[in-house]
Amino acid sequence: MAEGCIFCRIVAGEIPAVRVAESERALAFRDLHPQAPVHVLVIPRRHVASLAEATDGEELGAVLLLAQEVARREGIAESGYRVVTNTGADGGQTVHHLHLHVLGGRALQWPPG
Numbered sequence: 701m702a703e704g705c706i707f708c709r710i711v712a713g714e715i716p717a718v719r720v721a722e723s724e725r726a727l728a729f730r731d732l733h734p735q736a737p738v739h740v741l742v743i744p745r746r747h748v749a750s751l752a753e754a755t756d757g758e759e760l761g762a763v764l765l766l767a768q769e770v771a772r773r774e775g776i777a778e779s780g781y782r783v784v785t786n787t788g789a790d791g792g793q794t795v796h797h798l799h800l801h802v803l804g805g806r807a808l809q810w811p812p813g
């Protein structure tokens with residue numbers, strides 16, 4: 701657990717979150733400020749600051765597979781969805797614990813801003 705990391709504190713149950721799915725290595729919960737009808741964050745339980753720092757392929761695979769599971773559970777697997785991981789300053793990352801945004805439930809624009 702990284703000191704001061706809000707997502708580590710969610711993993712530890714120290715701050716509340718609406719959990720929608722979990723696995724041994726990953727956790728999914730609803731984004732506090734949803735940008736689409738479905739907006740879920742999927743994170744590794746272990747602290748990894750961003751995709752740029754990730755080294756464990758099995759862990760990354762577990763996070764991606766949980767994102768797939770979230771899409772099924774949220775009923776957007778057939779209609780389609782987007783998985784995004786903002787990385788670093790230009791990527792717009794604001795929380796420095798690797799997370800995938802799973803967005804869906806409406807037609808999404810492309811390209812992003």
Ligand code: AMP
Nearest residue numbers: 706717730731732733786792793794795
């Ligand atoms: P990013 O800007 O890609 O780092 O995304 C961080 C996301 O975390 C934003 O979409 C926030 O709305 C979301 N967020 C921040 N704090 C919380 C929280 N306590 N619970 C759920 N989502 C959060």
